[in-house]
Amino acid sequence: MLLKGKELADKIVKKLQNENFPPLTLAVFHPVGDGAAESYLKMKERWLKKINAAIRVYPVSQSTPLVKFYEQLEEVNNDPSVHGIMVELPLPIEVNYWNLHTKIKPKKDVDGITFHNQGEFFATITEKIVPCTSVASIRLLEHYDIPMVGKHAFVIGRSNIVGLPLFKLFLNRNATPTIAHRHTFDMKTLVKNSDIIAIAAGKKDLINSSDVKDGATVIDIGINMKDDGSICGDFNVTSESEKERINYSPVPGGVGVVTNAVMLENLYKCYKMQHLASQSR
Numbered sequence: 155m156l157l158k159g160k161e162l163a164d165k166i167v168k169k170l171q172n173e174n175f176p177p178l179t180l181a182v183f184h185p186v187g188d189g190a191a192e193s194y195l196k197m198k199e200r201w202l203k204k205i206n207a208a209i210r211v212y213p214v215s216q217s218t219p220l221v222k223f224y225e226q227l228e229e230v231n232n233d234p235s236v237h238g239i240m241v242e243l244p245l246p247i248e249v250n251y252w253n254l255h256t257k258i259k260p261k262k263d264v265d266g267i268t269f270h271n272q273g274e275f276f277a278t279i280t281e282k283i284v285p286c287t288s289v290a291s292i293r294l295l296e297h298y299d300i301p302m303v304g305k306h307a308f309v310i311g312r313s314n315i316v317g318l319p320l321f322k323l324f325l326n327r328n329a330t331p332t333i334a335h336r337h338t339f340d341m342k343t344l345v346k347n348s349d350i351i352a353i354a355a356g357k358k359d360l361i362n363s364s365d366v367k368d369g370a371t372v373i374d375i376g377i378n379m380k381d382d383g384s385i386c387g388d389f390n391v392t393s394e395s396e397k398e399r400i401n402y403s404p405v406p407g408g409v410g411v412v413t414n415a416v417m418l419e420n421l422y423k424c425y426k427m428q429h430l431a432s433q434s435r
């Protein structure tokens with residue numbers, strides 16, 4: 155079965171459209187001149203429009219003084235008309251990631267990167283603001299009724315923004331996760347023994363469908379640029395007929411589209427947290 159993301163993404167957006175909230179604003183710190191970041195920015199803009207939300211872009215170039223970057227971050231932290239903040243990484247300036255992860259206000263942290271939000275997520279079973287792509291991967295599995303309890307889930311990639319939170323989301327759902335990185339030995343055997351494989355390495359053709367056992371599910375998170383300018387994931391499907399034997403999400407059209415919808419959901423969650431905080435004062 156092909157696990158396409160559009161139907162789920164539309165469902166998430168529709169649910170948000172039925173909620174009652176004022177026009178929201180997302181502040182985005184955006185690396186200037188980065189081709190991939192440019193297209194992600196346009197995509198964010200397009201998706202935000204679906205819930206009548208605005209984007210405020212803060213371009214960051216090599217010549218942007220660090221002081222200015224932190225001043226702008228503080229400005230949006232304190233501006234009540236900004237409901238969410240995203241920093242598109244990597245930035246072209248030397249940002250101290252400890253500073254970044256502590257300076258964004260947790261209630262505006264749309265991608266769940268602050269130590270506050272990550273700490274709460276990892277130390278408890280609450281899932282308030284969790285990185286969008288990891289949530290999108292789980293939502294896709296839930297949407298297609300793929301069972302997780304007791305299943306061996308293999309996560310490839312251990313970044314703070316994708317692989318690691320996905321590992322914890324699997325654990326919260328009583329799956330048995332294993333996580334891999336560049337030093338992992340014998341990935342082939344790990345893949346063969348897994349019921350669910352989530353690949354977030356950014357390496358084209360890292361895993362072949364022929365290595366996946368019958369009935370297993372592959373969530374392909376990777377995004378790679380091909381020579382012809384089109385994009386592909388990390389999973390190499392050897393033939394169309396594999397759809398009969400395994401479940402997998404395509405790139406494009408799988409996790410990516412759901413990630414955009416989850417971004418809107420996280421922005422709304424941020425708004426609600428700020429709104430509730432101001433009401434209880």
Ligand SMILES: NC(=O)c1ccc[n+]([C@@H]2O[C@H](COP(=O)([O-])OP(=O)(O)OC[C@H]3O[C@@H](n4cnc5c(N)ncnc54)[C@H](OP(=O)(O)O)[C@@H]3O)[C@@H](O)[C@H]2O)c1
Nearest residue numbers: 287311312313316335336354355356375376377409410413
């Ligand atoms: N669809 C979406 O919405 C979406 C959103 C975010 C990211 N992505 C894509 O997902 C991919 C991962 O993103 P990221 O931000 O997590 O990237 P990242 O920070 O570069 O992390 C990549 C991870 O993959 C591991 N890895 C790399 N090569 C490997 C190999 N040959 N075998 C096993 N593990 C390997 C790395 O291991 P080490 O830790 O040992 O280096 C690292 O943990 C990228 O392609 C990115 O574009 C997609």
